[in-house]
Amino acid sequence: MRLNSPKINLITKACLKASRSLIRDFGEIENLQVTTKGPGDFVTSADKRTEKILINELLKAHPDYGIVTEESGVINESNKKQRWIIDPIDGTFNFLNGVPQFAISVAYEENNEILCGVILNPVTNEMYCAEKGNGAYLNNSRIRVSKKKKVKDSLLVTGGPKQTSKIKKQIFSEYIEISNKSSNVRKFGSAALDMAFVACGRFDGYWQREINIWDIAAGVVIVKEAGGFIDYFEDDTEFPLKKNILATNSSIHDELKVLISKKVIE
Numbered sequence: 001m002r003l004n005s006p007k008i009n010l011i012t013k014a015c016l017k018a019s020r021s022l023i024r025d026f027g028e029i030e031n032l033q034v035t036t037k038g039p040g041d042f043v044t045s046a047d048k049r050t051e052k053i054l055i056n057e058l059l060k061a062h063p064d065y066g067i068v069t070e071e072s073g074v075i076n077e078s079n080k081k082q083r084w085i086i087d088p089i090d091g092t093f094n095f096l097n098g099v100p101q102f103a104i105s106v107a108y109e110e111n112n113e114i115l116c117g118v119i120l121n122p123v124t125n126e127m128y129c130a131e132k133g134n135g136a137y138l139n140n141s142r143i144r145v146s147k148k149k150k151v152k153d154s155l156l157v158t159g160g161p162k163q164t165s166k167i168k169k170q171i172f173s174e175y176i177e178i179s180n181k182s183s184n185v186r187k188f189g190s191a192a193l194d195m196a197f198v199a200c201g202r203f204d205g206y207w208q209r210e211i212n213i214w215d216i217a218a219g220v221v222i223v224k225e226a227g228g229f230i231d232y233f234e235d236d237t238e239f240p241l242k243k244n245i246l247a248t249n250s251s252i253h254d255e256l257k258v259l260i261s262k263k264v265i266e
């Protein structure tokens with residue numbers, strides 16, 4: 001059984017439509033016109049095309065809802081109560097390099113709470129979805145976070161830092177600390193899929209600093225509905241679209257949080 005509510009059906013339909021165009025673009029990656037948006041952050045024509053399809057589908061159903069997107073910024077800004085949060089390609093660098101680890105991510109937020117989300121890897125056709133109170137699914141199967149109890153037995157995943165980050169030293173130091181204390185740490189390059197993998201128990205936990213809300217929004221509800229725990233640690237209310245996030249199977253949360261909070265040793 002898969003989730004089947006009007007919102008989930010709408011997001012799913014939009015993602016599947018967008019993925020058909022995205023997969024065509026992935027097939028001819030070398031012909032894409034690449035422009036730089038800033039160091040370490042590329043925007044492709046595929047990104048824009050995918051986003052346009054998603055926006056059109058969602059606006060057709062709810063013309064008055066707000067939309068927060070990676071490429072087009074904010075649409076219907078005055079509606080902060082009901083809004084979509086979209087990342088047309090999460091894992092842009094993987095996409096650009098022909099690495100099939102990227103995803104379309106769409107979430108619906110109401111009164112500042114993310115109520116449903118879909119993450120679709122168009123290459124593997126793995127679609128993760130969740131709605132508050134109704135569980136999390138990978139295609140037609142219910143998913144749950146892992147049962148690992150200790151960080152030392154855990155396989156973790158992280159991302160960043162961006163080339164432009166001012167806290168690279170801190171991020172690398174955390175990476176070393178956690179790599180030493182856990183079973184191992186991966187960097188797969190798509191926050192949305194990292195979180196989806198936590199939700200289905202492939203990874204035991206994910207953390208990242210300075211991540212954009214559109215990269216993680218759908219993952220938040222999917223991890224929670226899979227029985228996991230979300231912690232926006234050291235939240236900076238001045239920049240609500242940027243987050244520090246820890247997403248785990250609940251059992252390892254406290255132990256991992258202590259490792260992340262350790263002071264940087266020069």
Ligand code: LIP
Nearest residue numbers: 089090091092159160189190191
């Ligand atoms: C990317 C993330 C990746 C993270 C990067 C970046 P994009 O999103 O998903 O895991 O490390 O900082 O934000 O730019 O490919 O949508």
